[in-house]
Amino acid sequence: MKQLVMLFFLVPTLMLGNCFWGKTGHRVTGHIAQNHLTGKTKRALKDLLEGHSLAYVSTFADEIKADRKYSGYFAWHFVNYPLGMRYEDSEKSKYGDLITGIEECIQKIKNKENSKKTRAFHLKMLIHLIGDLHQPLHASRAEDKGGNDIQVQWFGEGSNLHRVWDKNLIESYGMTYTELATELDQVDRKERKRIQEGSIYDWVDESHEICAKLYDSAKAGDKLGYQYGYKYNDLLFEQLQKGGIRLAKVLNDLFK
Ligand code: ADE
Ligand code: ZN
Ligand code: ZN
DSSP states (O other): OHHHHHHHHHHHHHHHOSOSOOHHHHHHHHHHHHTTOOHHHHHHHHHHTTTOOHHHHTTHHHHTTTSGGGGGGGGGGOEEOOTTOOGGGSOOOTTOOHHHHHHHHHHHHHOTTSOHHHHHHHHHHHHHHHHHHTSGGGEEOTTTTTTTTOEEEETTEEEEHHHIIIIIHHHHHTOOHHHHHHHHTOOOHHHHHHHHOSOHHHHHHHHHHHHHHHHTTOOTTOEESHHHHHHHHHHHHHHHHHHHHHHHHHHHHHTO
8 A cells, every 4th residue: 555655656756757947046046036126026026926035936836846736837847849940940839838838927927907816826937937948958859858868877876967957066066046146146237238138039049059068968877977067067057147137137027
């Protein structure tokens, strides 16, 4: 009986895989964004998020993943299309994807006829999804589930390429999310404007191009550790920084 109960919980978890920018990544993105909001956006967020910070609500979309009630939102966490292709030219999933998820959130939040509960739900989802958009393996390819099927070792422990980018790299760095956000928030106005250029369509293709490079960074069976960190931490930090600064832009545009 005990084994049956275990299986009941384990099978869905294994099927879905472990596939989220870890908590630290999402919180860094939220914390950076918080420093670049207009007064109007801050007031709107205070009301909808009931005083909670962006970092605090940034992990909500992952916390509800285990609840079957929300299984329809699973496809929103990523988008897969062939490497070398642009999102706009790709065949779309009937289940939706990261981009359709972001678009739906924006529409739901914009429409003031929706209840506060609906608008708050989609706002929390949006804050999370802009983070996912900057994890290159969430704008990836279908055949290996964004690197989830590429098994590697991380400091001698079993992992996979996707997980290395979701959490192994960032956790091995050993900084808290506030420390990392403070480090990564040091951008001047000109740089901020440059990062905020473009739309979610440009940003997803940018992540997708980086993703193609990451497929060359490791192959199945590789033993990854310090060397991989030396080589890729800067790219990881750049993605987190862009995620935070662009999240602020998306929110400021939304509550203008
Ligand atoms: N499952 C299938 N593809 C995925 C991806 N790119 N990221 C996370 N989970 C996935
Ligand atoms: Zn992931
Ligand atoms: Zn996610």
